[in-house]
Amino acid sequence: xxxxxxxxxxxxxxxxxxxxxxxxxxxxxxxxxxxxxxxxxxxxxxxxxxxxxxxxxxxxxxxxxxxxxxxxxxxxxxxxxxxxxxxxxxxxxxxxxxxxxxxxxxxxxxxxxxxxxxxxxxxxxxxxxxxxxxxxxxxxxxxxxxxxxxxxxxxxxxxxxxxxxxxxxxxxxxxxxxxxxxxxxxxxxxxxxxxxxxxxxxxxxxxxxxxxxxxxxxxxxxxxxxxxxxxxxxxxxxxxxxxxxxxxxxxxxxxxxxxxxxxxxxxxxxxxxxxxxxxxxxxxxxxxxxxxxxxxxxxxxxxxxxxxxxxxxxxxxxxxxxxxxxxxxxxxxxxxxxxxxxxxxxxxxxxxxxxxxxxxxxxxxxxxxxxxxxxxxxxxxxxxxxxxxxxxxxxxxxxxxxxxxxxxxxxxxxxxxxxxxxxxxxxxxxxxxxxxxxxxxxxxxxxxxxxxxxxxxxxxxxxxxxxxxxxxxxxxxxxxxxxxxxxxxxxxxxxxxxxxxxxxxxxxxxxxxxxxxxxxxxxxxxxxxxxx
Amino acid sequence: xxxxxxxxxxxxxxxxxxxxxxxxxxxxxxxxxxxxxxxxxxxxxxxxxxxxxxxxxxxxxxxxxxxxxxxxxxxxxxxxxxxxxxxxxxxxxxxxxxxxxxxxxxxxxxxxxxxxxxxxxxxxxxxxxxxxxxxxxxxxxxxxxxxxxxxxxxxxxxxxxxxxxxxxxxxxxxxxxxxxxxxxxxxxxxxxxxxxxxxxxxxxxxxxxxxxxxxxxxxxxxxxxxxxxxxxxxxxxxxxxxxxxxxxxxxxxxxxxxxxxxxxxxxxxxxxxxxxxxxxxxxxxxxxxxxxxxxxxxxxxxxxxxxxxxxxxxxxxxxxxxxxxxxxxxxxxxxxxxxxxxxxxxxxxxxxxxxxxxxx
Numbered sequence: 001x002x003x004x005x006x007x008x009x010x011x012x013x014x015x016x017x018x019x020x021x022x023x024x025x026x027x028x029x030x031x032x033x034x035x036x037x038x039x040x041x042x043x044x045x046x047x048x049x050x051x052x053x054x055x056x057x058x059x060x061x062x063x064x065x066x067x068x069x070x071x072x073x074x075x076x077x078x079x080x081x082x083x084x085x086x087x088x089x090x091x092x093x094x095x096x097x098x099x100x101x102x103x104x105x106x107x108x109x110x111x112x113x114x115x116x117x118x119x120x121x122x123x124x125x126x127x128x129x130x131x132x133x134x135x136x137x138x139x140x141x142x143x144x145x146x147x148x149x150x151x152x153x154x155x156x157x158x159x160x161x162x163x164x165x166x167x168x169x170x171x172x173x174x175x176x177x178x179x180x181x182x183x184x185x186x187x188x189x190x191x192x193x194x195x196x197x198x199x200x201x202x203x204x205x206x207x208x209x210x211x212x213x214x215x216x217x218x219x220x221x222x223x224x225x226x227x228x229x230x231x232x233x234x235x236x237x238x239x240x241x242x243x244x245x246x247x248x249x250x251x252x253x254x255x256x257x258x259x260x261x262x263x264x265x266x267x268x269x270x271x272x273x274x275x276x277x278x279x280x281x282x283x284x285x286x287x288x289x290x291x292x293x294x295x296x297x298x299x300x301x302x303x304x305x306x307x308x309x310x311x312x313x314x315x316x317x318x319x320x321x322x323x324x325x326x327x328x329x330x331x332x333x334x335x336x337x338x339x340x341x342x343x344x345x346x347x348x349x350x351x352x353x354x355x356x357x358x359x360x361x362x363x364x365x366x367x368x369x370x371x372x373x374x375x376x377x378x379x380x381x382x383x384x385x386x387x388x389x390x391x392x393x394x395x396x397x398x399x400x401x402x403x404x405x406x407x408x409x410x411x412x413x414x415x416x417x418x419x420x421x422x423x424x425x426x427x428x429x430x431x432x433x434x435x436x437x438x439x440x441x442x443x444x445x446x447x448x449x450x451x452x453x454x455x456x457x458x459x460x461x462x463x464x465x466x467x468x469x470x471x472x473x474x475x476x477x478x479x480x481x482x483x484x485x486x487x488x489x490x491x492x493x494x495x496x497x498x499x500x501x502x503x504x505x506x507x508x509x510x511x512x513x514x515x516x517x518x519x520x521x522x523x524x525x526x527x528x529x530x531x532x
Numbered sequence: 533x534x535x536x537x538x539x540x541x542x543x544x545x546x547x548x549x550x551x552x553x554x555x556x557x558x559x560x561x562x563x564x565x566x567x568x569x570x571x572x573x574x575x576x577x578x579x580x581x582x583x584x585x586x587x588x589x590x591x592x593x594x595x596x597x598x599x600x601x602x603x604x605x606x607x608x609x610x611x612x613x614x615x616x617x618x619x620x621x622x623x624x625x626x627x628x629x630x631x632x633x634x635x636x637x638x639x640x641x642x643x644x645x646x647x648x649x650x651x652x653x654x655x656x657x658x659x660x661x662x663x664x665x666x667x668x669x670x671x672x673x674x675x676x677x678x679x680x681x682x683x684x685x686x687x688x689x690x691x692x693x694x695x696x697x698x699x700x701x702x703x704x705x706x707x708x709x710x711x712x713x714x715x716x717x718x719x720x721x722x723x724x725x726x727x728x729x730x731x732x733x734x735x736x737x738x739x740x741x742x743x744x745x746x747x748x749x750x751x752x753x754x755x756x757x758x759x760x761x762x763x764x765x766x767x768x769x770x771x772x773x774x775x776x777x778x779x780x781x782x783x784x785x786x787x788x789x790x791x792x793x794x795x796x797x798x799x800x801x802x803x804x805x806x807x808x809x810x811x812x813x814x815x816x817x818x819x820x821x822x823x824x825x826x827x828x829x830x831x832x833x834x835x836x837x838x839x840x841x842x843x844x845x846x847x848x849x850x851x852x853x854x855x856x857x858x859x860x861x862x863x864x865x866x867x868x869x870x871x872x873x874x875x876x877x878x879x880x881x882x883x884x885x886x887x888x889x890x891x892x
Contacts, residue, residue: 103801107599115601125803131600360601460804503805510600 034365036142044085047386051085051379057366063090064363064370067106067116069098069353070174071404073395074387075374081383082373089366098122098353106132115360117367118374120173122353123452125459125500128161131510133169133356139368140168149376150175150410150445152347156244158449159354161456162251163505164518170453173355173375175410176308177444178234178348180204180335181315184328186302190214190222197439201238201337204303205265211302212274221287223276225269226301230472232482234305235262237349237448239337246349246451246458247493252521254493256486258337263482267475276301299326307351309405312425317403330433331440350447352410354454378416381409385419389427412445457500458493465492491529498525592813599809606810613814616806624815627792628822631785633713635826638724639780641717646728646776650735651765664736671729682723727783731776738769767842774834778827785823792819 034056041052068075072095079091094109094116096102103126109115110132121127137160140146149172152158159170187194192210195203208224215221225231237243239258248255269275276295277283285291288298295301296314304310314320315329336346355375357367373380387393391400402424409416421441426434451458466489474480501522505514514522593613598605617624653664699715706714717724746764755763784790796819800812876882 100797100801104797107801110599110601111604113603123803126801127803129803129805129808130598131602358601460802463802464804500803500805510598510605 035138037139037144037365037368039142039144046081046084049382049386051081051382053085054369057086057089057369058363059088061088061090062363062366063092064118064361064367065092065094065114065116066118066370066374067094067096067102067109068118068120068173068355068374069096069102069122070120070374071395071401071406073393074384074401077387077393078374078380078383082370082380085379086366086369089370091370110360115358117358117361117363118355118371119358120353120355121170121453123459124161124170124354124454124456125452127356128169128456128500128504128511131359134359134361134364135167135169135511135513136171136357136364136368136371137166137168139365140171141166143372145372145377145411148412150412150447152244152446152448153376153410156347156448157251158352158447158454159356161454161501161505163513164515165513167511167513170354170356171371171375172352172410173371174351174353174407175447176351177408177441177447178229178237178334178350179306179308179311179440179444180332181304181306181311181329182207182332183299183302183304184330185299185326186211186222189216190302192302195332197333197443198342199332199335200339200342201235201335204335205269208269208274208303209272216300220298220300222300222302223295224274224302226276226295226304226306227278228304228306228310231266231269231305232259232262233450234334234349235259235265235337237347238334238341241341241347243347244448245455246448247489249451249455249497253525254490254497256490256493260482260486263472263475267478267482270476271478296329297324297327299324304329308408312403312406313399317399330436333440333443345443345446347446347448348444350444350449352447352449352453354449376410378411378413381411381413381416382419384409385416385424389419389423408441410447417441455497456504457496457498460500461493461496465489465496494525495529498522498529502526589813589816592810593817594814595810596806597809604809609810613811614818617811617815617818624792624795624818627795628819629709630713631790631792632822632826633710634716635781635784636829637713637717638784639777639830642724642728642780643731643773643776645725646731647735647769647773649728650732650739653732653736654739664732667732668729670726673726727780727787730783731780734772734776734779735769738772739765742768770834774831777830777834781823781827781830785819785826 037054038056040055042055043050044053045051066075066079072093075093075095079093083089083091094105096105099122102120103123106116106119110130115132119127119132121133127133146154153172158172160166160168182195184194186192187207190211192207195207210224211222212224213222233246236246236248236259239248239262242250243255243258244251247259248257276298277287279294280291284293284295288295294314296304296306296310297320311329311331315327334348336342355371357364357371361367373383388402388406391402393401395401395404406424409420421434421438426437429437452462469485471480471482471485471489475482475485499522501514502519503509505511506519506522507514594609594611596607596609596613649667653660653667657663698718699711702714703711705711742765747760750760750764786793792815796812796815799807799815800809802808802811873882
C-alpha cells in the first residue's frame, strides 16, 4: 500500500511539474510606476563614496534580471553594489558571449516568458523586429545625467533609431572609442615626423606610405599599417560632420560617396604593399620568421587600426611589456579628412554596444535605473573604476578585468574621468604618456556607432546584400572598383533601412509609432525599389 | 450453419456470458495493466518531446512569428514560408544540393570504413580493447565546438595528401557540381572517418554473433578468406549495413557542423521580418523531407538487393521442390498404371503371363 501511495505521489508530482513547465510565466505585465525620472535622491554611503539613491523607485521587494555580453564579472560586481544601494531589489545577471550564443539565449528566455528586464543588444534588427525594447524616452529626457554624456549621444541620436517622434529604445552600454595607435619608436627610427592630435587623414596616409619599404640592419622590412578595423569604416565617418552613421547615414538615407573613396584608398594601400601581413599566413612567416607572431609585437609597424581594447589587453599588459620592451605605442584620435574638422574636433567611429529596458518588464522605472547604473551612470562608473583599479578582480582566465575588455566612460563627469585616467587607465604610466592619453580621450568624445547597433535594417543589409556579394573582397583584391558598387549599394542600403523602419515602426508593426508622413517617406523608397 | 441462423438473441447473450468467464483472469489483467503503466513514461515523453514539438513546428511553418516578451505573435501565411524558401532563398537551395551530394558520397565511405575496421578489430590481435577504445574515442570527442577547433587547426584532413593535385585532377574529369563535394570529402577525410565510431561497434556486435563453425566448415571445404567474407560474413551482417547507413545519414544530417542546421538556426533569430521561427520551421520541414528521401533511397537500394549466397540457396530450394514434384508425379502415374492393369486383369483382357514390363 505504501509503495502504491509513493508511486501515486511521484506520478502526481511529475504531472504537476510538466504542467507547470508548460504554463505561461506571468512575467510580462503592464507598465507600472513612474514614467519619468524625478531627479530626487537620497545619499547612501558605501566605501566612502556617496551613492545617489533615487526616491521615486518602488520600496517593494522585487527582482530584476539582466542579460548581457559585457564582462560577466564586472556585471556581477555592479549588480552586487546596486543591491547594496537598493536592498529591496534583487538583481540576477545572465551572461552569454556576443553573437549567436547570446541571441539564442535571449530568444529562448523571451519564448519561455522569462524576458530579462534589462538587455544588451548588438544586432538591433533582432531586438526591433521582435519588439523587445521599451520606449524609455520619458525617463531619458527627464534624467539630468543624460545631458552630460558625449555630445553625439544626443546630437546624433544614438540609440533612438532616428524616429521623428523622439522615441528612444537604447542607451550606450559599453563605449570603445575609435583609435589609431602609433609606434613612436618606429617613426623615430625612420626619421618620420611625430604627428599631433589635430592630424588629418592625409597626414596619416603619408606616414603609412613613408614608413613602408625600409629595412632594418637585419633585413627585416617595415610596414606602414597594421590592420584590425578596416580604414573605409573610419573614413566614412571622418569625411564629414554631416555623417551620423556608417555608409554616410544622415538619419534617413545613405550616401556612399565617402565610403567609396575610403574603400578604394584602403584597397590601394593593401594592394600597394603598405599593410603588414596578418598572423598565420605564409607572408607573415616569410617576414617575421614566425607563423604566429602578431605584427604589433614586431616593432616594425608604424600605424595600427587596432580596436580600443587591444592596448590594455596586449600592449599594456604586464607580461607583454616585459616580453616586448622596444615599443612605444601612443594613441591618436581617428583623423578628420578636412583640416577644419581636425582643428575643431570631429565625429569618429566607435564601437558602442547598446542596452535597453525590456518591453515586458513590470518595473520599467527600476529597470531604467539599473540600466543606467550598468552603462552610462556616474555612480555605476565610479563602481566600475573601483573594480578595474583592483588588479585582484580578474576574469575566469585570471586576467585582471582592466586588461580584459575594459570600456571607456561615456559620461563627461570630470570626477569619473579623473578616477578613470589616474587610477585605472593610466595607472603606472609616466606623465608624458598620461598626458597623451588625456589628450586622446578629450578628442574622441564625439563617437558615432557602427551601423548594426544603431540603424534599423543595417544588419540585414550587410547580411543579405553587402557581405553576400563580397564587395570588400572584390575591391581589396583589385577585381573591381568601389565606385562601381556605390550606386547599387546605396539603393540597397536605403531600401533595407526604409523597409526595416516600416516593418518595425510602421502602422502594421509591433511598435506602430511612426507618423503618416514618416511612413509615407519610407514606404515610397520601398515601393520604388520593388518597382511598385 | 443452420443452427447459427436459428440462434436467438437470448442464446447469443448466454454465449457471451459464458465467454466472459473464459476471458483472461485477474492475474493476466494485472500484468497487462502493469505493462501499460511501464509504457506511460514513454508515451508522455513521446507526446511532450516528440509529438507536440512536431505539431508545433508544422504550425509554426505556416506562420510568420514574432518572439515578443508578450508572447509569440502569429500571422498566418499558408505556404508563404515554403514558397519564399524555394523561390527566393538561394542560400538554402545551394546548401541543400551540397548536402545531398556530400551525404550520398560520404555515407558509403563511412560504412565501408566502419566494416573494415570492425573486421580488423574482430581478429585475434593483442591490445584489442585498446584499439577498440581508440576507434570509439571520436564519438565522445567529436562534439560541435571541439570538432570545429580541430578542423580549424587542419586536423580534419590528411596533411600528406596533396589536396591541390587531387582537386585539380577531379575538376578536370568531373563537372564542378560533383567535383566540389568530392574534393571536400578528401579535404575532410579524417573528420569523415571519425564519424564511424558507433557504426564500428554495431558491425562488431554483428560479427561476434556469427557462428564460427560456419567458417570452419567453409575452410574444410576449401573456402578462401575472400569467399568466406562474401558468402558468410556479408550475408550475416546485411541487416546491420542498412541500420548503419540509416544511422550515418541521420548523424550527418543532424550534426551541429552541418551548414543547413546553421542556416536554420540563423534564420530562427534573424532580424528580417520575413524570417524568424516560422521561416526556420519551414526550412526544417523541407530539410526533413529531403533527409527522409535520402534514407528511403538507401533503404530501397539495400533492401531489394539480395546476396549471392541467398540466391544460391533460393535456386537450390527451387530445384529441390521441382524434384519433389516430379517424384510425386511419377508415384501418381505408377499408382494409376497399377490400377489400370488390375482392372484389365479382372476383365480378363490380360493374363499374368502376358504381363510385360511395358504395362507399367
